[in-house]
Amino acid sequence: MLSLNDISPILECIVSFIEEGVIIADMKGKVLYHNPAAAQLLDQPVDRPITSLNTIGRFNFKKRLLQAAIRAGNADAAGRPSGKFVRFEAKIGAHNGTRVIEFNSGLVTLGDGSEQLRLVLLSDRTEHARLQAVLDNNQHPGILTRDPSMQAVLARIHQVANAQAAVLLQGESGTGKTQLARMLHTLSDRSDKPFVEVNCAAIPDTLIESELFGHVKGAFTGATQNRPGRFQAADGGTLFLDEISEVPLHLQAKLLRAIQEQAFEPVGSDRTQHVDIRIVSASNRSLRELVEEDRFRADLYYRLAVIPLQVPPLRERPGDILLLAQHFIEELAKRGYPGDIRIGDEARRVLMNYPWPGNVRELENAIEHGIICAVDKEIRTESLPQDITQYSEQPVPALTEDPEEAERLAIKRALAEANGSRSVAASLLGIDRTTLWRRMNKLGLR
Ligand SMILES: Nc1ncnc2c1ncn2[C@@H]1O[C@H](COP(=O)(O)OP(=O)(O)O)[C@@H](O)[C@H]1O
Numbered sequence: 001m002l003s004l005n006d007i008s009p010i011l012e013c014i015v016s017f018i019e020e021g022v023i024i025a026d027m028k029g030k031v032l033y034h035n036p037a038a039a040q041l042l043d044q045p046v047d048r049p050i051t052s053l054n055t056i057g058r059f060n061f062k063k064r065l066l067q068a069a070i071r072a073g074n075a076d077a078a079g080r081p082s083g084k085f086v087r088f089e090a091k092i093g094a095h096n097g098t099r100v101i102e103f104n105s106g107l108v109t110l111g112d113g114s115e116q117l118r119l120v121l122l123s124d125r126t127e128h129a130r131l132q133a134v135l136d137n138n139q140h141p142g143i144l145t146r147d148p149s150m151q152a153v154l155a156r157i158h159q160v161a162n163a164q165a166a167v168l169l170q171g172e173s174g175t176g177k178t179q180l181a182r183m184l185h186t187l188s189d190r191s192d193k194p195f196v197e198v199n200c201a202a203i204p205d206t207l208i209e210s211e212l213f214g215h216v217k218g219a220f221t222g223a224t225q226n227r228p229g230r231f232q233a234a235d236g237g238t239l240f241l242d243e244i245s246e247v248p249l250h251l252q253a254k255l256l257r258a259i260q261e262q263a264f265e266p267v268g269s270d271r272t273q274h275v276d277i278r279i280v281s282a283s284n285r286s287l288r289e290l291v292e293e294d295r296f297r298a299d300l301y302y303r304l305a306v307i308p309l310q311v312p313p314l315r316e317r318p319g320d321i322l323l324l325a326q327h328f329i330e331e332l333a334k335r336g337y338p339g340d341i342r343i344g345d346e347a348r349r350v351l352m353n354y355p356w357p358g359n360v361r362e363l364e365n366a367i368e369h370g371i372i373c374a375v376d377k378e379i380r381t382e383s384l385p386q387d388i389t390q391y392s393e394q395p396v397p398a399l400t401e402d403p404e405e406a407e408r409l410a411i412k413r414a415l416a417e418a419n420g421s422r423s424v425a426a427s428l429l430g431i432d433r434t435t436l437w438r439r440m441n442k443l444g445l446r
């Protein structure tokens with residue numbers, strides 16, 4: 001039988017080949033040994049060995065270890081990790097994107113019991129985390145679209161999710177800005193930190209400063225105790241400032257400084273607080289126009305709009321109307337409404353022709369109305385809300401008396417609106433693709 005001493009060169013060889021990272025450190029965190037995999041998992045250049053546990057990744061190793069120990073009930077009375085092995089995951093920014101690394105760490109006592117060393121084992125959990133995110137996403141379906149301009153918005157959101165830069169979402173009410181802001185946070189490496197929403201239009205001017213930055217006891221009448229604000233609540237995560245255009249001018253300078261320097265003073269206090277926050281804001285009014293009218297500070301606008309995204313109104317993405325209508329029928333079925341509901345042909349046409357001033361939110365409500373008022377499990381025109389049916393009754397100015405010519409015009413218009421896509425044009429017209437193809441043939445439109 002070989003002794004441990006004899007096989008130690010073999011063990012070292014094995015450790016240098018395995019995919020798991022191995023780090024051995026002293027009790028102070030000074031690294032005594034690590035294998036090549038550890039350097040690779042931590043994205044450390046080969047020529048710069050890891051020297052201290054306190055400088056690995058971009059997170060606080062000691063703090064995360066203690067948190068994990070406390071969670072596992074392995075902290076001693078003085079609040080120190082007991083030394084038993086505990087595990088935690090951390091995100092590491094690497095040259096090839098963010099990696100999720102699992103750490104297992106505990107103390108190992110050497111031979112005679114006089115010395116203890118810290119052993120850290122690392123493994124790559126990135127793929128697992130990705131799969132989990134996909135699964136989670138399917139449970140909370142986010143943004144549904146087949147419209148190219150909306151797909152471009154989604155692609156951009158994926159692209160910028162991990163950046164620190166501020167994102168400004170502009171678009172009409174109900175187009176999905178709040179949903180997109182949440183999606184951005186979920187995709188970012190801040191997803192395990194808070195997403196805090198502030199609707200600036202819903203808070204009276206006089207309270208907005210204290211809502212955002214908090215206040216100290218006695219700062220104003222009614223401030224009976226210290227209260228942290230939303231900036232504090234969002235620390236480490238994302239702060240979503242909805243209807244940002246409604247922030248009063250006199251507060252915009254303080255907001256700008258808070259975003260720029262990630263620092264602010266609560267109302268009534270002169271102690272500066274520091275935070276680490278990603279700002280996403282939204283507006284249904286054009287901030288640029290407000291800047292031109294001197295109603296919004298230009299410097300704040302540029303700070304908020306590092307990545308500006310325009311969310312198109314529903315009427316400009318006709319391909320989404322019936323897709324979302326069907327989606328809402330399924331969603332509402334989960335909430336107890338009957339699921340086997342069809343949308344009648346005439347109602348489809350009405351939905352396609354309506355301009356949707358309230359966008360997706362209005363469509364969602366219209367479908368709920370339609371299901372409640374369905375006839376024989378079919379949403380008919382008369383099942384839809386009055387605003388929509390009345391709109392469809394407005395006479396369309398007749399361009400021609402000739403029905404064939406009228407149809408030819410309608411098809412041409414639909415094709416133009418659909419950028420030449422026949423399936424989108426067909427859904428715009430409320431007919432299927434083969435019917436469109438047949439009629440185009442008949443009318444000599446090829
Ligand atoms: N593309 C989409 N797919 C599925 N649901 C959507 C989509 N866009 C918006 N919604 C839903 O429509 C409603 C309005 O969206 P929201 O994000 O609140 O709009 P906004 O913030 O622009 O007013 C929400 O219930 C949202 O879940």
Ligand SMILES: [Mg+2]
Nearest residue numbers: 177178179242
């Ligand atoms: Mg919103």
